[in-house]
Structures are given as structure tokens and as C-alpha cells.
Amino acid sequence: MAPLQLAYTVHDRIHETDAAAFSQAAPRIRAIAGGGESRVPRALMDQLPALEMISVMGVGYDGVDVTAALERRVPVTHTPGVLNEDVADLAIGLMLSVARRIPQADQYVRTGQWLNGPMPLACKVSGARLGIVGLGRIGQAIADRARAFNMSIAYTARHQKPDAPYRYYASAQALASEADFLVLVTPGGAGTRELVNAGVLKALGPKGYLINVARGSVVDQSALVDALQKGLIAGAGLDVFEDEPNVPAALRAMDNVVLTPHMASATLQTRQAMADLAAANLHAHFASQPLLSPVPECH
Numbered sequence: 001m002a003p004l005q006l007a008y009t010v011h012d013r014i015h016e017t018d019a020a021a022f023s024q025a026a027p028r029i030r031a032i033a034g035g036g037e038s039r040v041p042r043a044l045m046d047q048l049p050a051l052e053m054i055s056v057m058g059v060g061y062d063g064v065d066v067t068a069a070l071e072r073r074v075p076v077t078h079t080p081g082v083l084n085e086d087v088a089d090l091a092i093g094l095m096l097s098v099a100r101r102i103p104q105a106d107q108y109v110r111t112g113q114w115l116n117g118p119m120p121l122a123c124k125v126s127g128a129r130l131g132i133v134g135l136g137r138i139g140q141a142i143a144d145r146a147r148a149f150n151m152s153i154a155y156t157a158r159h160q161k162p163d164a165p166y167r168y169y170a171s172a173q174a175l176a177s178e179a180d181f182l183v184l185v186t187p188g189g190a191g192t193r194e195l196v197n198a199g200v201l202k203a204l205g206p207k208g209y210l211i212n213v214a215r216g217s218v219v220d221q222s223a224l225v226d227a228l229q230k231g232l233i234a235g236a237g238l239d240v241f242e243d244e245p246n247v248p249a250a251l252r253a254m255d256n257v258v259l260t261p262h263m264a265s266a267t268l269q270t271r272q273a274m275a276d277l278a279a280a281n282l283h284a285h286f287a288s289q290p291l292l293s294p295v296p297e298c299h
């Protein structure tokens, strides 16, 4: 926010908090800066006749109505690439945490339960079968890490990637039936909504784990809660949820899940890199220079 305030007149979310101020400022607002979860619907754009560009500090931009932006010839930019390592690191961390029960082990020691004997045995990660849903840059970073764990790696995506050295499955369900860990790292939005449904979870099976570092919308959350409660899958590591920051009590009460608050890219270094790139896109636009990272639809 600081570099933006130095360079621009910044109205900080007044469209949500101050209708009068927004009504006064709206005719002059030339750009929107938001995050990966920001909602920028057509209706908001309709109130901004001077809008020239939308800069998203995030790789995901599923909250932005890109079709509406394109109709207005308003480019949308995002921050791909700079967060691949962090998101991949957290996906691996969630896999290890849920399979080896690290949060539960911490509590086991802290609460003195160890005095009563050892924890029950957990599930091995190294050498297990990894299924990646979405083999983009982050998915490939996850696969790179998984190779160091001697995992067998397969994936599903909209299209097979000829250069990818991993087995391809045409559907998430087919992939799930051959995976011990199913990791979701697809974009959010209508195209992937509830891609992981009851059938995919059944295919993953009672020894399978679901890891979601994509968007909550990619999973039928009710079906996931049901599958976890009934033991249809072994557990889940979740960084994203259907209605953030609200997480169903049923999920929060479960012992076979690890829950994190949408923090996959939330390190000082990575968020600084994302902020720098998001600001650089704004500066490029207003300097009539080429945008650094337009979303694919705007290429």
C-alpha cells in the first residue's frame, strides 16, 4: 500500500465502506488494485467510467470478471511466477503435516499425553503416489519437490503436456483412483467449480489424502466434510475454503485434517515480490509501457 500511496491517490476499499465517498470518487478512479481473492464484478466496473486497468496482487484472479474488463478494453494483470515456491512448499508441508500428524504430535507432547505412551503410527509420504490436479508452474514446482521424496507422480490438466515426464490422466477421478495424495493447484472460477466431488473423493479412497492450495471453489466442500466424517478418505490438508474466512465447525472439529488460513504465498519475501510486481504493472500502464504480467486472456 505504501508505494501505491506515494504514486497515486488511493481510495482504500471505499466501495465497500463509504458509499458517499465512493460516489464522489468513482468518476475519477482510473485503476483497481486488488488481491487474489478480490471481487471485481461487472457491476463495480459499471460504476467506474474512467477505469483503465486492474492489477491483481495474486496469481489467481477468479474474482475478476475478465470478460467485462475485456469488453471495456481494460487490461487485467496478476503476479504469476513469484509465488510458485511458497505455494509448492506449503502443499508439501500440508501433505507431511496431515499424513504424519505433526499438529497432533505437537499437542500430544504439549498436553503430556506422551507420558501415557507413544502416538499411534502414521502414514509414510516418501515413495507414495502423488496426483497433481493442474500442472502449471506451481504444479510443476510441487512435482519437483515430490521427486526428492521419491514419490511416483501423475497429473491431470485440461490438456496433456507433451514435455511433462509424468503420467497423464484425463480426469481428476481417474487420477484420484491411482493416488495416495491428491493435490489441487488449479485456477479457481467457473471452469473448475467443484471439480473434486463425491465421486473423486470416493476414487481417492480410505487411504487417500486431499491437499488443496488452489481455491475452495474447486472442491464440493459438503461432500468433503461427509467423506472425512465417514472415513471415505483418510484426511485432508486445506489452505483454502468455500467461504473464507468462515470454515465449517465440522471441519474445525476434525482430527484428520490440517487447516491453514489461505497462507500459501504469505511469506515476507514472496508477498513483497508480489506487491512489487503488482505495483510495477500499474506504473507500466500509467507510463504507457508494456504490462509486465497480463493475465492470459489479455495477452
Ligand code: 8YV
Pocket (backbone or CB within 6 Å): 034, 035, 036, 037, 057, 058, 059, 060, 061, 083, 262, 264, 265
Ligand atoms: C493470496 C492467492 O491469497 O495468489 C493467489 O491467487 O490466493 C494468494 O497468493 C492473495 O493473492 C494475496 O493477495
